[in-house]
Amino acid sequence: MRSHRKQSSSPLFIFLLFLFLIPFSFSTPKLQPVKPKPYKKRNQPVSAILVFGDSTVDPGNNNYIETIFRCNFPPYGLDFKNNIPTGRFCNGRLVTDFIGSYIGVKENVPPYLDPNLGIEELMSGVSFASAGSGFDPLTPTIGNVIDLPTQLENFREYKRKLEAKMGKQQMEKHIGDAVFCVSAGTNDFIINYLMIPIRRKTFTIEAYQQFVIYNLKQFIQGLWQEGAKKITVAGLPPIGCLPVAITLFSDEALTNRRCIDRFSTVAINYNLYLQKELSLMQMSLAHLGSKIFYFDVYNPVYEIIHDHQKFGFEEVSSGCCGSGYLEASILCNPESYVCPNTSAYVFFDSVHPSEKTYFLLFKSLRPMIDSFLGSV
Numbered sequence: 001m002r003s004h005r006k007q008s009s010s011p012l013f014i015f016l017l018f019l020f021l022i023p024f025s026f027s028t029p030k031l032q033p034v035k036p037k038p039y040k041k042r043n044q045p046v047s048a049i050l051v052f053g054d055s056t057v058d059p060g061n062n063n064y065i066e067t068i069f070r071c072n073f074p075p076y077g078l079d080f081k082n083n084i085p086t087g088r089f090c091n092g093r094l095v096t097d098f099i100g101s102y103i104g105v106k107e108n109v110p111p112y113l114d115p116n117l118g119i120e121e122l123m124s125g126v127s128f129a130s131a132g133s134g135f136d137p138l139t140p141t142i143g144n145v146i147d148l149p150t151q152l153e154n155f156r157e158y159k160r161k162l163e164a165k166m167g168k169q170q171m172e173k174h175i176g177d178a179v180f181c182v183s184a185g186t187n188d189f190i191i192n193y194l195m196i197p198i199r200r201k202t203f204t205i206e207a208y209q210q211f212v213i214y215n216l217k218q219f220i221q222g223l224w225q226e227g228a229k230k231i232t233v234a235g236l237p238p239i240g241c242l243p244v245a246i247t248l249f250s251d252e253a254l255t256n257r258r259c260i261d262r263f264s265t266v267a268i269n270y271n272l273y274l275q276k277e278l279s280l281m282q283m284s285l286a287h288l289g290s291k292i293f294y295f296d297v298y299n300p301v302y303e304i305i306h307d308h309q310k311f312g313f314e315e316v317s318s319g320c321c322g323s324g325y326l327e328a329s330i331l332c333n334p335e336s337y338v339c340p341n342t343s344a345y346v347f348f349d350s351v352h353p354s355e356k357t358y359f360l361l362f363k364s365l366r367p368m369i370d371s372f373l374g375s376v
């Protein structure tokens with residue numbers, strides 16, 4: 001049964017995989033509020049937060065497209081303001097929401113595709129991200145979600161809207177003063193490479209890591225050519241610790257839900273290679289006043305899982321929604337069982353962290369954000 005699962009490429013299996021692989025969002029109304037730093041106290045002003053990537057940073061763009069990778073229904077959002085299921089893959093807010101608050105631009109980062117956003121809301125920042133997306137062009141086709149070149153195209157349209165409002169010169173300055181957050185990659189490895197045989201047949205894991213990073217670099221270059229100057233890029237989390245990965249790929253998924261070390265090693269190696277490539281890009285762009293920063297997601301999440309008691313977590317290897325083993329997206333729905341205390345769970349569904357985990361992750365990134373923005 002387990003080995004059958006490993007090899008399976010039936011459409012249902014792939015469908016399930018995708019659902020579960022639409023990763024991270026964060027939220028937590030009950031945690032201590034994030035105090036925004038006053039805008040003026042920074043050496044470098046921040047005008048906006050602009051976000052690209054997958055479910056870890058999608059606040060609901062998929063509500064506006066035809067895909068099954070969505071979650072704008074309970075129990076998602078149960079700890080969000082007014083319990084609204086916004087389309088964030090979380091019980092509450094995402095890391096990018098916490099960052100937006102912290103840098104003082106806005107409370108929550110809305111989805112760009114929401115047709116009701118006013119110009120002020122657009123100006124202070126939006127997310128172009130789409131759950132289920134990835135850097136490999138094949139990955140977003142699996143769930144028919146928004147690929148990164150299209151996210152970049154939407155960003156160009158966004159710039160035209162700002163230009164119509166403030167003029168070209170002001171718009172360019174506004175973009176130069178914005179913080180860009182890029183977060184994706186988990187779907188490329190878990191859904192695409194490990195679950196569907198196409199890439200595995202033609203790429204070794206090392207070659208695939210390089211292929212993903214090649215595409216990531218193309219994307220960063222596209223952002224930079226559109227005027228982005230402050231770019232943060234998240235690495236991969238310990239993908240072998242995602243509850244769905246343990247369920248689908250562990251030999252002892254029912255009896256011993258330990259992280260799968262060989263998957264996490266893939267993430268470690270990818271992150272090392274990514275950091276090297278980002279510093280090379282940074283060096284070649286430094287004279288233009290551009291900064292590229294790597295956000296380490298791996299180590300904070302690893303520490304949360306391995307020292308979970310220290311952070312008050314009781315459950316690390318299954319999600320809060322449903323059985324916690326497989327449910328995510330439409331499989332985690334109003335009919336699902338929901339754990340009584342989301343703060344005791346590292347994961348809200350079988351793929352995505354709970355708001356508390358996202359908040360702790362944000363806290364671990366805060367010193368990086370401070371140094372990135374040169375706050376005083």
Ligand SMILES: *[C@@H]1O[C@H](CO)[C@@H](O)[C@H](O)[C@H]1NC(C)=O
Nearest residue numbers: 311312313314341342343344
């Ligand atoms: C929920 O879990 C957290 C973390 O374990 C704990 O601090 C809190 O007291 C719990 N809340 C309730 C209502 O049980």
